[in-house]
Amino acid sequence: GAGVSQSPRYKVAKRGQDVALRCDPISGHVSLFWYQQALGQGPEFLTYFQNEAQLDKSGLPSDRFFAERPEGSVSTLKIQRTQQEDSAVYLCASSLVGGLTEAFFGQGTRLTVV
Amino acid sequence: QQQVKQSPQSLIVQKGGISIINCAYENTAFDYFPWYQQFPGKGPALLIAIRPDVSEKKEGRFTISFNKSAKQFSLHIMDSQPGDSATYFCAARDTGNQFYFGTGTSLTVIP
Numbered sequence: 001g002a003g004v005s006q007s008p009r010y011k012v013a014k015r016g017q018d019v020a021l022r023c024d025p026i027s028g029h030v031s032l033f034w035y036q037q038a039l040g041q042g043p044e045f046l047t048y049f050q051n052e053a054q055l056d057k058s059g060l061p062s063d064r065f066f067a068e069r070p071e072g073s074v075s076t077l078k079i080q081r082t083q084q085e086d087s088a089v090y091l092c093a094s095s096l097v098g099g100l101t102e103a104f105f106g107q108g109t110r111l112t113v114v
Numbered sequence: 115q116q117q118v119k120q121s122p123q124s125l126i127v128q129k130g131g132i133s134i135i136n137c138a139y140e141n142t143a144f145d146y147f148p149w150y151q152q153f154p155g156k157g158p159a160l161l162i163a164i165r166p167d168v169s170e171k172k173e174g175r176f177t178i179s180f181n182k183s184a185k186q187f188s189l190h191i192m193d194s195q196p197g198d199s200a201t202y203f204c205a206a207r208d209t210g211n212q213f214y215f216g217t218g219t220s221l222t223v224i225p
Contacts (some may be wrong), residue, residue, distance in 0.1 A: 004157070042120075042203045043158065044214030056212075091157050100210045101146060105157030 002026075004106035007093050012112045013082045021077045021109045032075050033100060034067055035091040037108065043091055048074060082113045096109030117141060118206050120216025122127050133191040135219045137204035140185065144206040144214075149178065149189045152201045152218075159200070162189070194223045 003034075005024040014091055025032050032071050035043035053073035060067070064083075069075040079086055089110045095103035098102040119138045124215040127133045135146075148163035164171045164178040164187065171178045177190040191198055 019143075032149070040218070042118075042205070044219050045212060056210075092158070098206070101148070101160075101163070101207070102214050105159065107155060107157050 003109070004092055004094050004104050006090075006106040006109050008109060010110050010112075012114060014082060015113055016081050017113075018078065018080045019082055021079075021090050021111070023075045023077070023094075023106060024094030025073065025075070025092070026096075026104060027073075028096065030072075030097050031095040031099065031103065032069060033093040033103060034075070034077050036061075037089040037091055046077070047089075050075065054087060063103035080113075081100065082111075084113050087111055087113045116217070117214035118204060118216045120204050120219060122153060122219060123217070124220040125222070127194045127221065127224055128195060129194065129225050130206075131194050131223075133189075133194045133198065133221055133223070135189045135202050135204070135221070136186065137188065137206075137216050138184075138186045139206050139214075141206070141208060142185070143209050145209065147178070147180065147187050148205050148207075148209040149176075149201045150205065150215075172217065191221075194221075196223045196225050199223050 007022045034046040037043045047067045049057040049069045064080045066078045089108040091108045093103040093105045150158035150162045151161045152158040162173050162176045175192045179186045199222050201220050203216045203218050
């Protein structure tokens with residue numbers, strides 16, 4: 001596709017359930033970012049990949065959060081044992097090379113933990 | 115701790131008017147200051163950006179004013195249009211290529 005695609009668009013999870021959020025970056029884009037956007041807030045950095053290498057995961061809020069990009073293309077953000085405070089929109093962005101300055105964001109996945 | 119402080123939280127402007135959104139920061143190591151526009155249900159899209167060695171940058175109806183000594187920067191939207199109604203985020207990048215976003219301003223332009 002022409003843009004960054006995220007799925008699902010919406011996810012409702014019961015507290016304690018595991019979830020997996022998918023990001024399909026723009027074809028050929030080397031860099032991939034995950035951000036968390038709480039309601040009424042700006043995006044907050046979670047993690048960054050360059051190809052398949054996870055170069056920065058300093059923003060992951062706990063060890064329940066895990067991200068991977070095994071073949072340097074599609075990425076999955078996994079949240080184990082979801083908590084209500086995990087409810088947010090999870091944004092993925094990709095760029096051809098380099099950092100977020102040239103990146104394009106996807107529409108996000110809205111996660112609601114009940 | 116909010117690295118970039120943004121105001122106002124919401125803004126209502128008449129069509130044709132000027133919309134002004136302000137941001138302030140403390141970290142003098144920030145080296146790049148973008149503004150993003152986000153429509154409901156969409157991801158943020160880069161609107162315009164400035165580096166700290168420049169005091170002003172203009173692209174069409176959008177202008178960034180940057181005051182390095184005051185550690186403040188602002189977005190001005192001239193001749194505001196209903197299609198500009200969206201949420202606007204300022205951001206700043208540190209030397210580790212980490213981006214910090216403001217809390218957003220919801221702009222409504224009334225026809």
